[in-house]
Amino acid sequence: MIHILIVEDEISMLKGLQDNLEFEGYQVDTADNGAEGLKKLLANKYHLVLLDVMMPEMSGFDVCKSARTRGIKTPIIMLTAKAEEIDKVLGLEFGADDYITKPFSLRELLARIRAILRRTGIEALTEDHQIQKIGRLSVNFAGYTASVDGQEVKLSHKEFEILHYLYAHKNETVDRDNLLDAVWGTDYQPTSRTIDNFILKLRQKIEADSNDPKIILTVHGIGYKLIL
Template identity: 65%
Template sequence: MLNKHLLIVEDEPDMQQGIKDNLEFEGYTVDVADDGEMALKKITNGEFDLILLDVMIPKISGFDVCKQIRHRGIETPIIFLTAKGEEIDKVIGLESGGDDYMTKPFSLRELMARIKAVLRRTGNSNQPEVETLVTIGKLEVNFDNYLAVSDGQPVKLTAKEFEILRYLLDHKNSTISRDSILDSIWGYDYQPTARTVDNFILKLRQKIETDPNHPEILITVHGIGYRFVY
């Protein structure tokens, strides 16, 4: 158990609940707030290890919430979550005291990685270092540096291929539905078709399987999804 207490400040119910469920699954203790006033009250009265703060929330904006708590001397790490993608908004968020910034739609896998990175960077992480260089079939993969090598030669993997591979590795030897992969990698606000997942799996098989036509690592579970044998 991570024993880290996180606050989600998000007024969209499905987004709030989806993030909360995934954080709790990862072992975090999670509290929520629906607007800026509630967020300020909870932050002032409680101790959190990290805050996920939506910018466009009722009553008090996320930027102003951040400014107010920083003015009060509260240095809890903040990751801004927002639909705004303009560079100036990112600058404002970071200059107001934020530690990181994610633009919706985002994948849950990326969000979890950003949370862990901010906790490590701010000294709030009590997690042991995990192995980031792993052998998967024909590939040696470094997930920290997004590098892959086969027989001493670099192999090009896209960012999405790295994310899917990491997700499959985290759920090794379990049957994973296409919907789970879609939600975790592409996020809730943007939904490609199940066929998109199948196409990525086919590309990954070409890179990791000895015989992609007879896979032994990325196994199809008909009618459901895939099993990653490791």
């Protein structure tokens, strides 16, 4: 699984980026200041770093420069609220691989991440580009395809997204509200019956016996858990 470090001192943005990247299937670590970010970067192996520029204790520039002087070659995308050319040039001169100016769209950020992972040959490591066996179902999340015993099985877009989120959090209890926010967004919330119907449809395609589920479990009063 692709392992990404986010270093960002704005907690709401940090949490938002973490949730969205985890939904995309990435494993995510976080740090809310430059010094902590550098410490984690030196102590762990990451495939990519999202690094804010303006932070307490150490700026993103200093973190990037220090990491590069210590031989860390992990790809770095700088996150900056400044649009001045000098800041972009500094980031690249200190060893950043790319930069993106706030505010940015999630789609643009994901495109930048995937572009760097492709250039560095890391993208092929992601589980999303492999066939995942979930109960009876074989799933390719990147290709939006699914099959049982070699026979294609039709999943709706929402079914793929729900299953993708549960898979990204496999063996964990997923809060119902978090699942709804991740798949439908905060502007529209389906009823409890709607999400239950989607889970029922997924069970019929995944479970050996949908009336006695062993893969997608209901955690009463909380949400669901995908067991693998």
